[in-house]
Amino acid sequence: MHKLISMTALMAVLAAGAAQAETFRWASTTDPQTMDPHAVNSAPVLGFLNNIYEGLVRRDKTMAVEGTLAESWEPIDDKGWRFNLRKDVKFHDGSDFTAEDVLFSYQRASSEAADTSSWFAPVSEVIVVDDHTIDFMMKAPNPIFPDSIANFMILDKGWAESNNAALPSKEEENHATLNANGTGAFKLAERQPGLKTVLEPFDGWWGDKEHNITRAEFTPIQNPATAVAALLSGDVDMINPVPIQDAARLKERDGVKVIDGIEARVIMLGFPHQADELKYGNDAGKPNPFKDPKVRAAVGHAVNVDAILQTIMRGAAQPASQLVSPAMRGYSSALADRPAFDPEMAKKLLAEAGYKDGFSFGLKCPNDRYLNDEAVCQGVVAMLSQVGIDAQLDAMPVRNYWPELRADNFDMYLLGWSPGTFDAEHPLRFLASTPNKEKKLGSWNFGDFSNARVDELLPMIQSEIDDGKRQAMLDESAKILQDETAYVPLYVQPLVWGARDNVELTQRPDNFVILRWINVN
Amino acid sequence: MLAFGLRRVFQSLIVLLVVGLVAFSMFRFVGDPIDNMLGQEATAADIERLRGELGLDQPFLVQYYRFLEGAVQGNFGISYRQGRPVFEIILERAPATLELAGVSALLAITIGVALGVFTAIRRNGLAANTIMVVSLIGVSLPTFLIGILLIYLFSVELDILPSFGRGDVVMIGGWSTGFLTVSGLKALILPAITLGLYQMTLIMRLVRSEMLEVLRQDYIRFARARGLSQRAIYFHHALKNTLVPVITITGLQLGSIIAFAIVTETVFQWPGIGLLFVNAIQFVDIPVMAAYLMLISVVFVAINLIVDLLYFAVDPRLSGEDAVAGNG
Numbered sequence: 013m014h015k016l017i018s019m020t021a022l023m024a025v026l027a028a029g030a031a032q033a034e035t036f037r038w039a040s041t042t043d044p045q046t047m048d049p050h051a052v053n054s055a056p057v058l059g060f061l062n063n064i065y066e067g068l069v070r071r072d073k074t075m076a077v078e079g080t081l082a083e084s085w086e087p088i089d090d091k092g093w094r095f096n097l098r099k100d101v102k103f104h105d106g107s108d109f110t111a112e113d114v115l116f117s118y119q120r121a122s123s124e125a126a127d128t129s130s131w132f133a134p135v136s137e138v139i140v141v142d143d144h145t146i147d148f149m150m151k152a153p154n155p156i157f158p159d160s161i162a163n164f165m166i167l168d169k170g171w172a173e174s175n176n177a178a179l180p181s182k183e184e185e186n187h188a189t190l191n192a193n194g195t196g197a198f199k200l201a202e203r204q205p206g207l208k209t210v211l212e213p214f215d216g217w218w219g220d221k222e223h224n225i226t227r228a229e230f231t232p233i234q235n236p237a238t239a240v241a242a243l244l245s246g247d248v249d250m251i252n253p254v255p256i257q258d259a260a261r262l263k264e265r266d267g268v269k270v271i272d273g274i275e276a277r278v279i280m281l282g283f284p285h286q287a288d289e290l291k292y293g294n295d296a297g298k299p300n301p302f303k304d305p306k307v308r309a310a311v312g313h314a315v316n317v318d319a320i321l322q323t324i325m326r327g328a329a330q331p332a333s334q335l336v337s338p339a340m341r342g343y344s345s346a347l348a349d350r351p352a353f354d355p356e357m358a359k360k361l362l363a364e365a366g367y368k369d370g371f372s373f374g375l376k377c378p379n380d381r382y383l384n385d386e387a388v389c390q391g392v393v394a395m396l397s398q399v400g401i402d403a404q405l406d407a408m409p410v411r412n413y414w415p416e417l418r419a420d421n422f423d424m425y426l427l428g429w430s431p432g433t434f435d436a437e438h439p440l441r442f443l444a445s446t447p448n449k450e451k452k453l454g455s456w457n458f459g460d461f462s463n464a465r466v467d468e469l470l471p472m473i474q475s476e477i478d479d480g481k482r483q484a485m486l487d488e489s490a491k492i493l494q495d496e497t498a499y500v501p502l503y504v505q506p507l508v509w510g511a512r513d514n515v516e517l518t519q520r521p522d523n524f525v526i527l528r529w530i531n532v533n
Numbered sequence: 534m535l536a537f538g539l540r541r542v543f544q545s546l547i548v549l550l551v552v553g554l555v556a557f558s559m560f561r562f563v564g565d566p567i568d569n570m571l572g573q574e575a576t577a578a579d580i581e582r583l584r585g586e587l588g589l590d591q592p593f594l595v596q597y598y599r600f601l602e603g604a605v606q607g608n609f610g611i612s613y614r615q616g617r618p619v620f621e622i623i624l625e626r627a628p629a630t631l632e633l634a635g636v637s638a639l640l641a642i643t644i645g646v647a648l649g650v651f652t653a654i655r656r657n658g659l660a661a662n663t664i665m666v667v668s669l670i671g672v673s674l675p676t677f678l679i680g681i682l683l684i685y686l687f688s689v690e691l692d693i694l695p696s697f698g699r700g701d702v703v704m705i706g707g708w709s710t711g712f713l714t715v716s717g718l719k720a721l722i723l724p725a726i727t728l729g730l731y732q733m734t735l736i737m738r739l740v741r742s743e744m745l746e747v748l749r750q751d752y753i754r755f756a757r758a759r760g761l762s763q764r765a766i767y768f769h770h771a772l773k774n775t776l777v778p779v780i781t782i783t784g785l786q787l788g789s790i791i792a793f794a795i796v797t798e799t800v801f802q803w804p805g806i807g808l809l810f811v812n813a814i815q816f817v818d819i820p821v822m823a824a825y826l827m828l829i830s831v832v833f834v835a836i837n838l839i840v841d842l843l844y845f846a847v848d849p850r851l852s853g854e855d856a857v858a859g860n861g
Binding site for chain 2: 043045046051052053054127130131181184185189190205206207208231232233234235237238239241242244245246247380409410411412414415432442449452455456
């Protein structure tokens with residue numbers, strides 16, 4: 013009798029296990045703040061909504077662009093792009109997907125109320141040709157436009173209008189903040205902001221199903237230690253990210269695995285290129301040494317990136333030589349070497365620049381923006397002191413950090429950059445162009461780096477259709493930035509996820525959790 | 534009595550206004566919400582426009598005035614992070630915190646009083662001394678550490694309790710309760726212990742020392758001499774007389790249980806208003822921060838007010854002094 017009971021109990025447990033097997037529960041530090049695909053341009057929101065909404069194009073497992081709601085696209089001479097839309101697509105509420113929905117979504121996503129309007133800066137006009145053909149006309153030739161709209165998501169015109177959500181809204185709640193109606197492989201089943209968001213597979217999806225999930229539950233868990241505990245105890249199937257210091261320990265535990273790769277984000281040091289004086293440290297008020305390219309080059313030689321990666325990043329990251337990682341389009345493979353770690357060389361360069369006895373300055377650093385950012389800055393401070401320059405570290409939360417940088421309150425700073433378009437043109441536009449408010453250039457170029465040739469090349473790169481010529485110009489720009497040491501790129505930030513052993517998934521460098529590639533065995 | 538009450542209510546209002554003033558003068562040091570709201574591709578023009586729309590370019594006194602103006606009308610603004618009315622969000626989250634705080638307080642009081650009486654009666658016993666030593670841990674270990682230790686023991690190693698969250702909840706009207714489901718009750722155990730442990734040890738030590746004090750009194754000796762049972766002496770005569778200060782302290786501690794829930798809620802990802810506040814700080818969600826701080830001060834002020842009025846009712850000497858002060 014006793015045996016019978018325990019057998020029954022065992023079977024009940026097994027049955028429960030089998031029934032639950034296809035529920036996928038995952039956790040991340042931030043909750044997507046809205047379900048509106050155009051209200052916020054941030055990775056947690058766009059990454060989450062990629063499971064519910066779809067764009068004209070999307071990125072595959074290698075980050076290459078492939079057709080989604082557009083079956084194919086072609087340039088219309090130099091004037092724009094024609095997208096041929098898929099015909100068998102339905103929204104989650106059953107209505108048909110047509111070119112009108114694309115036009116509506118374009119108008120919505122490019123409106124002033126939307127956060128995503130910068131994606132459509134090159135667009136002059138959008139023309140519906142027929143129900144399944146739509147033209148995006150450009151102000152100037154634009155070879156990378158289809159690449160740049162992989163996160164532009166299409167929602168249903170009728171649904172948005174009848175629910176009073178024709179425009180995204182920040183200042184007040186609207187229907188699209190809490191509800192969703194996309195064409196994606198998953199539909200929104202339950203949304204409790206900050207608590208739990210549940211997705212279920214959409215039976216009417218046009219694509220071929222690669223996953224076996226029947227229900228997916230997302231929970232934000234802010235405290236990394238709690239998230240690790242939740243994964244270890246089996247309360248969740250996957251967490252993103254795993255704190256780097258816990259990764260080794262997780263690898264040794266049975267039942268869980270660590271999946272690591274590299275992100276699209278390059279971490280670098282920036283300098284004040286125009287400031288006349290140092291602002292911090294013991295030499296505050298003295299002339300700014302970083303105006304001299306030799307001093308900047310000396311910093312490049314003084315920082316031992318390999319040591320940083322081994323000790324602080326536990327071997328998970330890769331050194332970087334340019335403003336983009338090797339996985340990005342337009343990366344210059346000829347310029348893959350970063351300055352050699354050579355303290356003697358650094359001292360020599362400093363002496364040549366007239367700083368034989370070094371100098372003292374202030375290094376600004378965030379402490380909650382990038383993985384182990386403050387620790388990296390402490391490492392940099394120690395390495396710089398080896399060549400005789402004294403960096404005084406001031407680390408702060410990111411909510412205080414950007415206002416400080418914007419007010420030019422730094423002598424050197426740490427910055428991470430992830431190109432939204434996955435193209436080398438992106439950091440040129442934001443980090444290397446001479447700041448210009450009217451042209452919307454250089455908005456993150458806090459140190460006001462300015463080089464006439466780089467400024468001249470950018471519009472040519474933006475409108476060059478020929479891949480070879482375009483790459484040559486990108487190479488030239490990257491070479492100038494390296495020669496001038498506009499920035500000192502340090503490394504490409506690692507991406508560390510943790511999952512139960514029975515979860516099969518694909519990790520993409522943009523850190524998006526794509527449910528349609530996940531299998532729970 | 535009425536004058537006393539009115540004067541205390543008036544003083545409470547002033548305290549609230551000052552708390553709000555201090556809070557608003559500090560918000561700009563918390564950081565700038567604009568970057569969080571706009572993303573990396575925003576232009577300087579977008580930033581200026583949004584700053585103007587939110588009124589962040591105004592001096593903090595103006596911002597505070599606008600907040601008060603709305604608050605008086607029951608409008609606490611729209612959360613920067615969620616784009617939803619703050620009042621609605623707080624109503625959604627409050628049940629989680631109140632249930633957690635209620636259970637913690639209940640645990641702290643029942644176990645605290647029971648252990649306090651026990652350690653006082655058996656003051657030289659091995660068990661009582663062990664409890665006293667162990668209770669030091671409750672006072673000295675920080676909450677987040679206790680929480681993490683409990684999670685590792687009961688969720689990761691023993692795998693009998695959930696590591697985070699609130700389990701399944703049932704909606705009753707606008708109130709979400711975790712009391713009606715098994716997973717909800719299981720999820721309550723660890724956070725409630727973590728949150729209540731400090732108060733529990735505090736109450737225990739308080740009851741113990743009061744009890745020891747009372748047991749030395751003459752009337753206890755007379756009670757013993759009269760041949761009353763031990764049980765009647767301890768629980769009827771002694772305990773009753775220890776409870777006056779205990780009730781006062783417990784009342785005041787209830788406010789701090791709600792306020793200190795911040796740490797416990799972060800460790801356990803407990804979806805209450807404390808976690809909401811932590812989120813709000815990270816995002817510089819000023820409307821949520823303002824509403825939370827005002828709410829917590831209302832709770833504290835209200836509890837203090839009630840305690841004061843209770844004192845007044847309990848201790849007739851107060852009214853005499855009040856009358857004298859009033860005449861003078």
